[in-house]
Amino acid sequence: MKNRSTGFTLIELLVVIAIIAILAAILFPVFAQAKAAAKRTQELSDLKNLTMGMFLYTNDNDDYLPASRIALDGNFFDQKEVEWKDVIYPYVKNGGRLPTVNGLMYTTPGNGGIFQSPLNQAAWGTGHTDGNVPGGPGDETTRFPRSFAVNKSAGYNEFGGGTVWPEIYGSSADPQVYNHGGNQGALTKPAGTAMLVGTRRMYPDAEAAEMGKASTADGDETNSGVFPASNAAIAGNGSHAITMGFFDGHAKSVNCYQSYSLDLWDENDPQRGLTAMGWNYNRQGPGYGMPWATGLMTNMHQIAEWNQ
Numbered sequence: 247m248k249n250r251s252t253g254f255t256l257i258e259l260l261v262v263i264a265i266i267a268i269l270a271a272i273l274f275p276v277f278a279q280a281k282a283a284a285k286r287t288q289e290l291s292d293l294k295n296l297t298m299g300m301f302l303y304t305n306d307n308d309d310y311l312p313a314s315r316i317a318l319d320g321n322f323f324d325q326k327e328v329e330w331k332d333v334i335y336p337y338v339k340n341g342g343r344l345p346t347v348n349g350l351m352y353t354t355p356g357n358g359g360i361f362q363s364p365l366n367q368a369a370w371g372t373g374h375t376d377g378n379v380p381g382g383p384g385d386e387t388t389r390f391p392r393s394f395a396v397n398k399s400a401g402y403n404e405f406g407g408g409t410v411w412p413e414i415y416g417s418s419a420d421p422q423v424y425n426h427g428g429n430q431g432a433l434t435k436p437a438g439t440a441m442l443v444g445t446r447r448m449y450p451d452a453e454a455a456e457m458g459k460a461s462t463a464d465g466d467e468t469n470s471g472v473f474p475a476s477n478a479a480i481a482g483n484g485s486h487a488i489t490m491g492f493f494d495g496h497a498k499s500v501n502c503y504q505s506y507s508l509d510l511w512d513e514n515d516p517q518r519g520l521t522a523m524g525w526n527y528n529r530q531g532p533g534y535g536m537p538w539a540t541g542l543m544t545n546m547h548q549i550a551e552w553n554q
Contacts, residue, residue, distance in 0.1 A: 258356055277325070278482075282365075283364050284544070285379075285484075286365065286483050286484065286499065289444075289483060290489055290498070290499065292361075292363065293394060293489050293491045293497045294337060294491060295360055295547055296338065296442055297442055297491035297497055299334040300312075300330075300335075300491075302337040303333060309430055309431055310430075311411060311428070311517050313328075313330065313412045313413055314329065314330050314412070314413055314448050314451045315328070315329055315330075315422075316413075318415075318417060318418045319414075319417070319433070321465070325346050325349040325389070326345070327386070329385070329386075329390070330450055331361055331389075331390045332544075335518060340360040341357055341359015341390070342357070342361055342389055343357065343362040346391075351382040351388045352384075352388070353383070353388075354380055355369075355370035355384065356383075356389065356390075358390070358393070360390040361390050361391055361393060361394065361430055363394065363444060363481065365481070366391070366446065367465075368392060368393075368461075368465025368481065370382070370384050370391055371446070371466065371497060385448045385449070385450065386449060386524075388422070392446065392448050393444060394444060394445065395443060395449065395452035396443075396450060396451045396452070397451070397453070397511060398453040399512050399513040400439050400512045401426060401527070402511075402513040403434070403512050403518055405432075406518040407518070407519070408423045408425055409427070410425075410426065410428065410430060410432060410433065411425060412424065412428070413427075413436035422466075429438055431495055432494050433493055433512070434470050436494045437493070437494040437496070438492070438510060439492060439493050439510065440491070440492055440493075440505070440510050442490065442497075443480060443490050444480060444482065444483065444488055444489055445480055446461050446464075446465040446480070446481045447467070448465075448516050452480060454505070454513060454542065455507055456480045457478050457480045457502055457505075457506070457542065457543060457545075457546055457552070458478065458479060458545030458549070459477030459479055459531075460472060460477075460478065460479075460481075460545075461476075461477045461479045463476060467479065473530075473545070473548040474548045475549070475550065476549075478549050478551055482502060482552065483499055484516075484553060486502060486551075486552055487499045487500055487501050487502060488505055490505065490510060492510075501542070503552070514539075515518035530545075532548055533545040
């Protein structure tokens with residue numbers, strides 16, 4: 247009598263392959279979601295640490311905030327410019343790089359470290375649109391990635407359009423200080439006012455209006471007036487939300503629309519904020535010419551990042 251074969255039949259092999267394919271189809275999206283969640287957690291941790299770095303700086307400087315930008319040689323966007331990232335770097339010491347000796351822009355990406363969000367595809371992008379800016383990587387100094395920015399609107403409600411972040415231009419012999427700047431104690435709602443937010447732009451500061459400014463995922467603003475758009479100049483965290491660090495030291499993920507309706511940007515006061523102005527941010531998008539909040543929301547609804 248012949249021994250019966252112990253191998254798999256064709257039908258059995260096909261069944262096993264089908265089961266593996268089904269399991270893969272089920273598990274791969276779960277793995278992708280888990281990976282995205284891990285990156286969001288890492289981004290939140292990085293932003294929390296940057297917020298604490300800012301607090302350590304203010305504790306050493308009578309509660310005064312650093313300038314968002316210092317350009318004492320009179321030139322924007324070069325290696326001699328100092329940003330808030332440079333100022334708090336001694337307190338975090340993770341990422342970034344020292345200026346070049348000759349003050350020239352870097353041409354290759356650097357070590358983003360804590361300053362780089364793992365979610366931000368634009369971190370070392372070169373999609374600059376300002377005519378004065380070379381096409382270097384990262385932010386306007388090219389020393390750092392462009393993942394996080396200070397909330398430029400902080401202080402608008404308190405100062406009637408001013409901001410708590412000073413900007414210093416001119417020469418070292420005659421520095422010109424713009425904006426109110428100064429002590430963060432001037433803010434009436436520190437726990438409800440964003441200090442740091444995600445951004446795809448090269449600038450050290452960002453504002454709520456940029457939630458309605460079009461951008462590509464890699465930060466290219468060349469066609470920033472084209473709607474509908476895939477992404478905004480403000481960088482979301484993949485869940486229709488923005489990761490924000492606040493002036494009381496906490497950080498959290500906030501729905502993009504709620505970040506405005508709850509006035510976390512600190513600009514919605516009807517007497518002193520921006521709500522009475524017409525929407526004219528770069529004169530772009532379907533909301534142009536509408537009241538401020540209406541125009542912003544109209545543009546945001548045309549950006550896939552906030553609505554998919």
